[in-house]
Amino acid sequence: MDGYEKDESEKPGLMLSITDRKRKLYFYVELKRPECQSIYQKEDDFCKLLKQMKVPVDKQVKLKLVNPASCGLLCEGFNSSLYKMTLVEDGIYLPIMVKRFSLIENESQLLNAATIIEALGLVLDELQSLQKRYKGKRKKEAKKSPFTISDNSYTNL
Numbered sequence: 001m002d003g004y005e006k007d008e009s010e011k012p013g014l015m016l017s018i019t020d021r022k023r024k025l026y027f028y029v030e031l032k033r034p035e036c037q038s039i040y041q042k043e044d045d046f047c048k049l050l051k052q053m054k055v056p057v058d059k060q061v062k063l064k065l066v067n068p069a070s071c072g073l074l075c076e077g078f079n080s081s082l083y084k085m086t087l088v089e090d091g092i093y094l095p096i097m098v099k100r101f102s103l104i105e106n107e108s109q110l111l112n113a114a115t116i117i118e119a120l121g122l123v124l125d126e127l128q129s130l131q132k133r134y135k136g137k138r139k140k141e142a143k144k145s146p147f148t149i150s151d152n153s154y155t156n157l
Contacts, residue, residue: 054070057069
């Protein structure tokens with residue numbers, strides 16, 4: 001979770017991805033244990049998460065996808081914040097906190113489950129939107145490809 005060794009300090013706490021052929025679409029989670037408050041880190045976990053969220057946005061720009069975006073979850077103890085990063089202008093990345101919620105510590109906080117599910121549903125929607133944009137881009141490229149003989153030569157791309 002927390003990078004004690006030098007090599008682990010740059011890795012995300014948890015990284016989820018969906019794969020389409022060789023490409024991966026990532027969702028980053030940066031975790032901090034409840035009792036852990038390190039003041040000796042090179043950078044705080046928020047900055048680390050933003051740097052990690054920037055990479056998928058850059059990859060989407062390289063793929064020429066419309067509206068590149070990335071999601072990340074910052075967990076500091078039992079308090080969590082869901083962020084979405086978009087590219088406003090060339091070189092201007094805009095991180096927005098989409099949802100803030102508390103994880104369940106005991107039975108009295110079971111009502112927080114609905115908020116947690118809603119937040120993770122937003123992440124799932126974003127990943128599905130990204131996958132749809134990526135597949136739509138591939139279909140447009142295939143139609144413009146000089147290697148297709150006619151429109152009837154392919155059915156499902």
